[in-house]
Amino acid sequence: MNWDDVRIFLAVARAGQILGAARRLGLNHATVSRRISALEQALGVKLVDRQTTGTELTPEGERFLRTADEMEAGMIAARADLAPDAEGVSGTVRIGAPDGFGVAWLAPRLGRLARDHPGLTIQLVPVPRSFSLSRREADIAITMERPAEGRLVAGKLVDYTLSLYASRDYATQSGLPFGPGDIAGHRLVGYVPDLVISPALDYAGEMAPDWRSSFEISSALGQMEAVRAGAGLGILHSYIARHHDDLVAVEGFPQIRRAYWIVYHETLKPLRRIQAVVKFIQEQVEGDRSSFL
Structure with a gap:
């Protein structure tokens, strides 16, 4: 049995199609x-x-x-053990992240990591979707919950809050509610429930x-832009919204608390490039x- 054939099989299994695997491998x-x-x-x-x-x-x-999968993990571990300096911090690392965290917070910081490691290619995929690490849709994922199953390494990054916001123009024209019981009659911007x-x-x-x-938008950043434009009240990430002077926090409403987790497949743990990216994100957070908060 040829290891290269096994490697190609893994790519097909993860991509779910031969054409997608061929593109990922650079083969026809x-x-x-x-x-x-x-x-x-x-x-x-068969x-x-x-x-x-x-x-x-x-x-x-x-x-x-x-x-x-076990063969691949063994090959990765063997290379890391036998030639720990051969790989260096090089190669490609794909990071999947929610659009709010990925675009507004992580993207402006990753340039420094790229400068520090010229041999490293960073792919940031900041979209509101889940990523299958077992299928290698991403090497590292930022999630809102700790995964309950799978051969994954997970660490909590940080707690964050969401608050109710309005644009200053909306507040002037329509006024602001005094609390949850006073929200009727106000235009509300939210997410698309079945796409959560x-x-x-x-x-x-x-x-x-x-x-x-x-008004429902599947993107957290899209919701923020709609609120900024005066479309209505919206529940926004506080760490993003507070940087916009045209937004005001609506008092009398609870803060919602959530957390970000950083997750990757355990077979990638020996790779220096994975550890370098994980460490960088943890230090930046x-x-x-x-x-x-």
């Missing part, structure tokens, strides 16, 4: 398909069902995926039991901890 579609067939022939079983919409692992493929990626982000009822959004 035919080569990937041929190497999967060679692995199946070597093992004497691992992948090829479909018009992508690929699906057979039951044998699912079982072999666990073995392939985590139960921790379904928090409108904590701000006001009768919250009913008239620690230095700015007070701004999140």
Whole structure:
């Protein structure tokens, strides 16, 4: 059995399609398909069902995926142990993060990390979605909850707060409510409930039991821009909103408290580039901890 064939199988299993795996590996579609067939022939079983919409692992493929994951972890650990300085802080690290934290807070800071490590390529994917670390959709993920399952390494980054905000123009034209019971009649900007990626982000009822959004946006930054434009009241990340002079916090409402976690797959723990990025993010958060509350 050829390790390169196993590596290609892992890419196909994680991408869910041969074309996506080929792009990620820098190979052509035919080569990937041929190497999967060679692995199946070597093992004497069918691992992948090829479909018009992508690929699906057979039951044998699912079982072999666990073995392939362990093989990959062993290879990574062996390289780190036998040649600890050979890799250096180089290669590509993809970070998945919520758009608020990723765009407004993390993106302005990652340039320093790139300057410190010229051989490192950082990919920041700041979108309001969850990332599968087992499928390598990201190497590192910033999440709102500690993962309950999977072979993952997780550490709490920081607590943060959300508060009710309005634009100064809205406050002048429409006035502000005095508390949760006074919110009726005000235009409310919120999230799209069925697109919430985590139960921790379904928090409108904590701000006001009768919250009913008239304008729903799936992006936290989109909600903030709508509130700034006077579309209505909105529940915004305090560490972002307080930097905008055209926004005012609405008094008489509770602060909502949540947390960010930094998570990566345990097989990546020996990689210096992963540890360098994780350490950088942790240090940056620690230095700015007070701004999140």
